[in-house]
Amino acid sequence: MEKEKIAQAIKILNEKDTSIDLWMVVEKESEVLSDPIMDFIIGSGATWLSFFLFFKTGEKYAIVGNLDIEKFKRLELFDEIFAYKGSPKEYLLNLLKKHDPKKIALNYSIDSPTADGLTYGKYLKLVEFLEGTDFKNRFVSSESIISKLRGRKSAEEIRRIKKAIDITLAIYDKISSHVKPGFTEKEVARFITEERKKTGYEPSWEEDHCPSVFAGPQETGAHSGPTDKVLERGQVVNMDFGVVYDKYCSDLQRTWYILKEGETEPPAEVMHGFNTIVESIKRSFNALKPGVNGFDIDKICRDYIVSQGYKEYPHALGHQVGRVAHDGGPLLAPAWERYGNLPFTPLEEGQVFTIEPRLYLEKQGVVTIEEMVVITKDGAEWLSQPQEKIYLIK
Amino acid sequence: MEKEKIAQAIKILNEKDTSIDLWMVVEKESEVLSDPIMDFIIGSGATWLSFFLFFKTGEKYAIVGNLDIEKFKRLELFDEIFAYKGSPKEYLLNLLKKHDPKKIALNYSIDSPTADGLTYGKYLKLVEFLEGTDFKNRFVSSESIISKLRGRKSAEEIRRIKKAIDITLAIYDKISSHVKPGFTEKEVARFITEERKKTGYEPSWEEDHCPSVFAGPQETGAHSGPTDKVLERGQVVNMDFGVVYDKYCSDLQRTWYILKEGETEPPAEVMHGFNTIVESIKRSFNALKPGVNGFDIDKICRDYIVSQGYKEYPHALGHQVGRVAHDGGPLLAPAWERYGNLPFTPLEEGQVFTIEPRLYLEKQGVVTIEEMVVITKDGAEWLSQPQEKIYLIK
Known part of the structure; x- marks a missing residue:
């Protein structure tokens, strides 16, 4: 997987709208704080200040602390690995002078946490190393590289995500027959966690709210x-x-209704809310294709829900999913400052998104569904089997 | 534990040699990359760009995305929590203007990864928010705060570390009777991992080299x-x-000798190497006390080993241990650039260090012991029962 992703990265460096001569990852003490790209393209961490250089030409170098070298050699990812005892500075300067890259992409980004792995301290150290050279004026954000790299899922990445979805939906399938009125939210969560533990898989985010349960x-x-x-x-x-x-996440929401004594189906206002959510998801899904902006997709959904008499949802319609539940890059989101420019970055084939609107029923609670889809060549495909009927608890 | 550590932090802000008006943690999408201080003092992560402000006066505020607020309320750590939908900027500016802090500590550090949790992208966003004010000229590194906070272990922290040590040494105790000549390094590692899994505890660092085994x-x-x-x-x-x-690590090395047929003890050159390591550790241990520099402790050990006819070890003598095996802050280390200023920061009571020299025997292999100690009021105490005799495999 790492070799495949590095090859993809070098292809991206050569794309017309990227055109970066060098992509450099700076890492130190991964056990304390790791640039999220390390696990993604290298599959291991570093102890001492380390530099991983990927040139547009396809050349790949690592500069690491002396005691780390054996580990990196065994990965067989680099053309050459330089190991230092005192300081990595000379190796770094030599490589930069030899290749003279005009544009050097570093992992910093205001909008995308997945592309923001360079800490400020490591940045300052890098600038100190490059003092007296022109290289520090050539830095650009690697946001577009990482966004493409994490966004464009390979067949293997999609396979793993689908598997994570299947496991999740199979657990949801057990809820209706197990959960009864009188359970607390915590008891429902405990049941889901026990079922998950039987499968042996970890939750997609912190266990204290994975699952969340809202009654x-x-x-x-x-x-x-x-x-x-x-x-x-x-x-x-x-x-x-x-x-x-296998390192890839699912992220799904479903809605149930607890029948009153004598009821065989939910009352009309619940059905109207539920059907509004289903229809809003369908409308957004139908508009998905490469090249459109997430802002427009969110707007279709948001406007439809408001047109049906509900308040708009207080969050984005959807985010990408991959190694983490919130995988970064373009979003299906409104133009709120907290989303930066992400709602206006065109969607690409291979990206996996959630679609997760919600609405509030004053008396009965929150209706929300979260599906997962992948952008295809000319549209999108469901990865999750969409929830079309409200689940009933008797 | 979080409340205890926050109280300790505010005490540190008020110390004469720190004197910081505001310590501010900036966090976003903790699941992707989390400032290591989040788990330490808050015990939870944030989804959207969030600010956690600790004033010298003892006042504590959080600014978080609207959907995160409930989670942070339940922690009961803050005097007030501000939840935003669009942007946190106004809340941040209002708090800063109201308190007008002269020195604002942020989590960036060239030398200490545990104090370098602020990413460059988040730093740039913060500077953008503060444009047109004088606040961005008041930033200082929080290195000294975090170094003290992580370094000065409470009784509860020491208790947990001791427990981690006991579990580790109990597993090491099983090696001599289980391992035989003819085992591979990987087979030995597998045995240790199986024993660890029986205890239910996680390894202190990446499983692929925890344990490392060198034959x-x-x-x-x-x-x-x-x-x-x-x-x-x-x-x-x-x-x-x-x-x-319970979130606290051990980090220990031990050395074995595999007896030749007919041998009842190791040959003289192995014993000389082993005893040199034991003696070098004792000499360093005896010199430990608050106020001394790690550089001097490392030098005692390094010089002694060289005086006995061996090459010096190619790394630091010791690092602090806590939430991570390499817990940051002052080091017992030589004056090599990669260690920055850390060998010259005076040691403090309550810090937990490893002492881990090594030496190379050309024919037989690497002799190394790693002990763990805590700095006391006027010296140091062993946390691990020191290895004084070489372990034998028959």
Whole structure:
């Protein structure tokens, strides 16, 4: 996987709209804080200040602390590895002088955390090393490289994500027959966690809110953990959950309704809310294709929900999924400052997105579905089997 | 633990040689890359760009994305939490203007990775928010705060570290009776890993070289994983291993000798090497106390080993241990550029260090012991029961 991703990276460096001579990763003490790209393209961490250089020409070099060298040699990813005892400075300067790159991409980004692995201290040290040269005036953000690299999923990456989705949906399938009114949110979460542990897979994000479980009316944030709140008849319940399969994540939400005594189906206002969410997802899905902006996709969904008489959802419509549940890069999102420029970066084939609108029913609770899709050559494909009917708890 | 550490942090802000008005942690998408201080003092991560402000006065504020607020409220760590939908800028500016801090510590550090959690992208965003104000001229590194905060272990932190040490040494105790000549390094490592898994604890660093196992003569780095190399009679074998107990690490090395047929003890040259390491550790240990520099401690050990006819070890004598095996802050190290100023920062009571010299026997292999000690009011105490005799494999 690492070799495949490095080859893809060098291809991206050569693309017309990227055109970067050198992409350089700076790493130190990965066990404390690791640039997220390390695990992605190198598959290992470094102890001492290290530089990993990927040139447009295809040449690949590493400069590492002396005791790390054996580990990196065994990876067989680099043309040459330089090991230092005192300082990596001379090796770095020699490589830069020899290749004289005009544009040097570093991992910093205001908008994309996945492309923001360079810490400020390491940046300052790099600038100190390059003092008296012109190289420090050639830095650019690697955001576009990493966005493409993480976004354009290979067949193998899609296979793993699908597997993570299947595992998640199979656990959701057990909810309706197991969960009863009177359970607390925490008890439902515990059941999901026990079922997950039986599979042996890790949760896609922090276990304290993976799953989240929200029963009945509430204003609490989507990212908070389950509470002792009791599930009551006549309420809707939603859950947010995912698992990691071979380093790739799923991230899915589903909605249930707890039938009142005598009811055989939810009341009209619940059905209207649920169907609004289903329809809003379909409309967004139908508009997805390479080249469109996430802003427009979010707007289709947001406007439809508001047109049906609901408040707009207080978050983005969807994010990319990969090694982490929030995989960075272009978003399906409104033009709010916190999303920066990400809603306006055109979508590309191979990107995996969530679609996750929500709406609030004053009496019954929060209706929300989160599906996962992949952008194809001329549209999109569902990765998750979409929820089309509200699940019932009796 | 988080409340205790935050109280300690505010005490440190008020110390004469620190004197910082505001310590500010900037965080975003913790699942992708988290400032290591987040888990340490807050115990949770953030999704959207967030600011955590600790004032010298004891006031504590958080500014977080709207959907995160519930989670942070439940931690009960802050006087007030501000939740934003669009941008955190106004909340941040208001807090800064109200308190007007003269010195603002941020988590960046050239030398200490544990104090270098602020990414360059987040730094740039912060500077953008503060454009037109004088606040961005008031930034200082939080290195001294974090160094003290992580270094000065509480009784509870020491208790957990001791527990991690006990678990590690109990596993090492099983080696001599289980391992035989003819085992490969990988087979020895597998045995240790199986024993660890029985305890249920995680390794202190990446599993692929935790444990490391080094049999016989070699120049491979201390940080590389076990290979298919076979353990032979007449060789020394060393291992490096640790476990995490309730978030705190151990990091210990031990050395074995594999007796030749007919031998009842190692030959004189192995004993001389082994005793040199034991004596060098004792001499360093005896010199440890608050106020001394790590450089001097390393020098005592390094000089003694060289005086006995061996090459000096190609690394530092010791590092601090805590939440991670390499916990940052002052080091017992030589004045090599890669260690920056850390060998010259005076030691403090409560810091936990490794002492881990090594030496090379041309024919038999690498002799190395790694002990763990805590600095006390007027000296140091062993946390690990020191290895005084070479372990034998028959």
